[in-house]
Amino acid sequence: MHSIDELRDIFLQHLQNARFTSEPKNLYEPNNYFLGIGGKRLRPVLLLLSTEIFGGNVTDAMNAALAIEFFHNFTLIHDDVMDDAPLRRNFETIHQKYNLNTAILSGDVLMVKACEYLGKLDDKYFRTCFDIFTKTAIEVCDGQQYDIDFESKQNVTHVDYIEMIRLKTSVLLAASMKIGAIIGNANNEDADLMYEYAENLGIAFQIQDDILDCFGDEKLVGKQPGGDIIQNKKTLLLIEALERSKTNNDNQLTQIITDKHIENHQKINSVLKIFDQYKIKEFAVQQRNSYVEKSVKALAKINLDNTKKDVLKSLVDYLVVRDF
Amino acid sequence: MHSIDELRDIFLQHLQNARFTSEPKNLYEPNNYFLGIGGKRLRPVLLLLSTEIFGGNVTDAMNAALAIEFFHNFTLIHDDVMDDAPLRRNFETIHQKYNLNTAILSGDVLMVKACEYLGKLDDKYFRTCFDIFTKTAIEVCDGQQYDIDFESKQNVTHVDYIEMIRLKTSVLLAASMKIGAIIGNANNEDADLMYEYAENLGIAFQIQDDILDCFGDEKLVGKQPGGDIIQNKKTLLLIEALERSKTNNDNQLTQIITDKHIENHQKINSVLKIFDQYKIKEFAVQQRNSYVEKSVKALAKINLDNTKKDVLKSLVDYLVVRDF
Numbered sequence: 001m002h003s004i005d006e007l008r009d010i011f012l013q014h015l016q017n018a019r020f021t022s023e024p025k026n027l028y029e030p031n032n033y034f035l036g037i038g039g040k041r042l043r044p045v046l047l048l049l050s051t052e053i054f055g056g057n058v059t060d061a062m063n064a065a066l067a068i069e070f071f072h073n074f075t076l077i078h079d080d081v082m083d084d085a086p087l088r089r090n091f092e093t094i095h096q097k098y099n100l101n102t103a104i105l106s107g108d109v110l111m112v113k114a115c116e117y118l119g120k121l122d123d124k125y126f127r128t129c130f131d132i133f134t135k136t137a138i139e140v141c142d143g144q145q146y147d148i149d150f151e152s153k154q155n156v157t158h159v160d161y162i163e164m165i166r167l168k169t170s171v172l173l174a175a176s177m178k179i180g181a182i183i184g185n186a187n188n189e190d191a192d193l194m195y196e197y198a199e200n201l202g203i204a205f206q207i208q209d210d211i212l213d214c215f216g217d218e219k220l221v222g223k224q225p226g227g228d229i230i231q232n233k234k235t236l237l238l239i240e241a242l243e244r245s246k247t248n249n250d251n252q253l254t255q256i257i258t259d260k261h262i263e264n265h266q267k268i269n270s271v272l273k274i275f276d277q278y279k280i281k282e283f284a285v286q287q288r289n290s291y292v293e294k295s296v297k298a299l300a301k302i303n304l305d306n307t308k309k310d311v312l313k314s315l316v317d318y319l320v321v322r323d324f
Numbered sequence: 325m326h327s328i329d330e331l332r333d334i335f336l337q338h339l340q341n342a343r344f345t346s347e348p349k350n351l352y353e354p355n356n357y358f359l360g361i362g363g364k365r366l367r368p369v370l371l372l373l374s375t376e377i378f379g380g381n382v383t384d385a386m387n388a389a390l391a392i393e394f395f396h397n398f399t400l401i402h403d404d405v406m407d408d409a410p411l412r413r414n415f416e417t418i419h420q421k422y423n424l425n426t427a428i429l430s431g432d433v434l435m436v437k438a439c440e441y442l443g444k445l446d447d448k449y450f451r452t453c454f455d456i457f458t459k460t461a462i463e464v465c466d467g468q469q470y471d472i473d474f475e476s477k478q479n480v481t482h483v484d485y486i487e488m489i490r491l492k493t494s495v496l497l498a499a500s501m502k503i504g505a506i507i508g509n510a511n512n513e514d515a516d517l518m519y520e521y522a523e524n525l526g527i528a529f530q531i532q533d534d535i536l537d538c539f540g541d542e543k544l545v546g547k548q549p550g551g552d553i554i555q556n557k558k559t560l561l562l563i564e565a566l567e568r569s570k571t572n573n574d575n576q577l578t579q580i581i582t583d584k585h586i587e588n589h590q591k592i593n594s595v596l597k598i599f600d601q602y603k604i605k606e607f608a609v610q611q612r613n614s615y616v617e618k619s620v621k622a623l624a625k626i627n628l629d630n631t632k633k634d635v636l637k638s639l640v641d642y643l644v645v646r647d648f
Contacts, residue, residue: 027469078432082425101406101472104428108402109465111435116458127447130454134440141433145351148425 001311004318007048007058008041014062015041015069020113030094030106031113035073037091043176044069046315050180050194053308060122061183064129067117068176070110071133075140077107082148121183129179136175143167150234158240158287162203170202193302197312200295204320207288210235212322214272215281226268232257236287237280241271244278292320325635328642331372331382332365338386339365339393344437354418354430355437359397361415367500368393370639374504374518377632384446385507388453391441392500394434395457399464401431406472445507453503460499467491474558482564482611486527494526517626521636524619528644531612534559536646538596539605550592556581560611561604565595568602616644 002010015035020028044065051061058065079085080093081103087093095103118133119126146164150156177198181191212221213228214237228235238257245253256262256270275281299312326334339359344352368389375385403409404417405427411417419427442457443450470488474480501522505515536545537552538561552559562581569577580586580594599605623636 022466024466024469024473026473027465078428081428104402104405105465105469105472108432108435109462111432112458112461112465115439115454116462119455119458123451126451130439131443134436134443137436138433138440141351141429141436142346142348145348145429148429149348149350 001052001308002048002058004045004049004315007045007052010058011041011044011048011062011065011069014066015044018066018117026102027106027109030098030102031073031110033097034077034094034106035069038089041069043072043173046173046198047176047180049311049315050177051184053304053311054181054184054186054190056180056184060125061180063117063120064125064179064183065176067114067133068172068179070114070117071137072172074107074110074114075144077103077110079144081107082144125179125183128182132175132179132182136171139167139171143169143171156234156239157243158236161234161236161239162207162287165206166199166203169206170199173202173205174199187303190302190304193298196298197295197302200291200298201316201319204288204291204295204316207236207284207291208320208322210237211281211284211288214275226264226272229268229271230264237275237284238271240283241275241278241280244280245274288320292316325376325632326372326382328369328373328639331369331376334382335365335368335372335386335389335393338390339368342390342441350426351430351433354422354426355397355434357421358401358418358430359393362413365393367396367497370497370522371500371504373635373639374501375508377628377635378505378508378510378514380504380508384449385504387441387444388449388503388507389500391438391457392496392503394438394441395461396496398431398434398438399468401427401434403468405431406468449503449507452506456499456503456506460495463491463495467493467495480558480563481567482560485558485560485563486531486611489530490523490527493530494523497526497529498523511627514626514628517622520622521619521626524615524622525640525643528612528615528619528640531560531608531615532644532646534561535605535608535612538599550588550596553592553595554588561599561608562595564607565599565602565604568604569598612644616640 019032019035022028047065047068048058048061051058076088077094080088081095081100085093086096093103094106098106114133118130121129143164143166146160147168150160150164174195174197178191178195181194186194210228212225213235214225216225218224227233228238232238241253245251253271253274256267256274259267262270295316296313299309302309302312304312343356343359346352371389371392372382372385375382400412401418404412405419405424409417410420417427418430422430438457442454445453467488467490470484471492474484474488498519498521502515502519505518510518534552536549537559538549540549542548551557552562556562565577569575577595577598580591580598583591586594619640620637623633626633628636
């Protein structure tokens with residue numbers, strides 16, 4: 001079995017070989033650019049890992065891994081337009097570097113390319129993987145819409161929020177590991193358990209992201225904490241703090257986040273003080289841990305020997321119980 | 325066998341039943357709106373016709389017909405954004421009625437829905453239809469990009485133009501009829517011939533559109549002729565007229581189309597005079613007829629009885645040798 005880093009190297013080699021060379025250049029060059037600006041390649045790497053864990057060969061799973069990475073990048077390209085984001089991973093986004101139409105159409109064709117690569121799978125796996133893929137792709141779009149809706153919606157609960165991040169980010173991770181398991185010839189029950197393991201892991205990962213943005217160590221995380229607070233981003237922490245403030249008829253938090261003249265440093269300090277008052281960090285950690293627990297429970301039920309389960313357990317530590 | 329009109333009614337009933345009812349509403353309602361504003365439903369209807377012609381049942385082909393219609397509408401929604409078009413079929417386009425983000429994301433999910441409906445096909449046909457679908461979807465994106473590129477490109481030839489319209493519009497018509505044939509249990513050779521028939525028919529149809537915009541009878545076409553001329557739209561006619569002018573070192577046409585102060589009526593008359601001088605209408609009609617001929621030749625080779633071939637022949641008259 002390969003390590004995560006080795007799988008990433010293998011995947012990157014295949015991604016490089018899959019560079020688009022066809023015409024029209026104005027359609028495909030932007031995708032080559034965007035696929036080249038990096039990223040952790042978490043989804044394809046975990047797909048390949050899942051295949052190997054069940055005794056399969058990464059070569060059989062490579063086209064599925066590429067399909068998932070293409071699909072993921074298609075969503076990023078369009079999300080960047082919707083968020084009007086000029087940068088991703090410190091590189092210009094497509095609509096910024098080229099223009100809006102290029103971002104739309106290059107994204108569209110990348111989605112179709114994802115289908116095309118999925119279509120290269122062996123008949124033995126194709127139909128099952130395709131059904132998982134379409135179901136997941138619809139859920140990812142639903143999640144993105146909920147995320148947009150929540151920006152202007154009042155009274156979003158932490159339950160709504162977790163459902164949104166499940167759809168927007170976790171299901172694709174879960175689908176990747178399930179597809180990997182299927183190509184590794186796992187039985188249906190184990191493939192479903194891999195999905196459950198990864199789905200809960202994905203939610204825990206996202207919650208940890210929210211926690212680190214508030215409470216992370218700048219040196220380890222690589223960015224100043226409080227970015228989400230400054231932008232009033234509706235994270236699990238802010239949503240729960242607003243819920244608890246409401247229950248207590250306390251409008252301090254609302255006042256701070258609607259104050260357009262407040263200085264960033266002061267805003268962060270004031271919000272953190274309220275988070276402290278309502279034990280928001282404890283709440284978020286407890287939520288995160290509950291999803292880690294669900295993930296580990298699913299893992300325990302998978303029919304795999306302990307050496308392999310240990311790899312998946314260490315993945316939980318790597319992705320969630322992290323301070324970076 | 326059903327008539328075209330009957331097939332359209334059957335399709336519209338199924339399209340109505342396929343209305344999206346799931347959440348989030350802000351994602352699916354715009355698609356219900358857009359799918360409801362009409363259109364000829366040419367692609368799904370011809371797909372169903374093709375199934376019946378080979379002795380198949382429209383029920384087996386319905387999910388493919390819906391998939392094609394969803395895919396086509398996804399391209400229209402995104403094309404409308406790229407063209408910044410406020411209206412389609414006299415109704416507001418999605419980005420106009422809602423906003424840009426809705427047009428992007430609702431379009432995206434409609435593309436995935438197309439995949440989902442295709443995935444409902446019987447295993448017997450699914451893989452083959454899926455491969456045709458992805459190949460075609462990529463070609464449609466390529467065609468749209470060439471169309472965008474041509475707007476700012478000098479020296480587009482009529483050969484480039486025909487290749488662009490083949491990709492942008494004909495291949496989807498051709499794929500629809502091929503998929504229909506496959507679901508009707510046609511053999512591979514006949515399915516390929518149906519593709520060839522429809523591909524050439526589609527090109528002829530598009531050329532006829534260009535001809536009618538210049539030379540059509542206002543009462544029959546339903547709009548004033550010359551719209552393309554006013555907008556300097558690079559149709560087959562303008563492209564060929566520019567080519568012939570260049571060969572003759574004649575810059576009259578370039579002067580007219582770059583004159584920003586010219587009055588519409590005068591512009592139309594002047595351009596038509598040049599078209600007349602260079603026998604552009606004759607050229608376009610000859611081009612159109614050459615694709616009709618290719619279409620009819622492919623039809624002749626299909627293994628079908630004459631009654632059924634007559635239906636397909638009359639379709640050529642209906643779609644191409646028309647004055648409306």
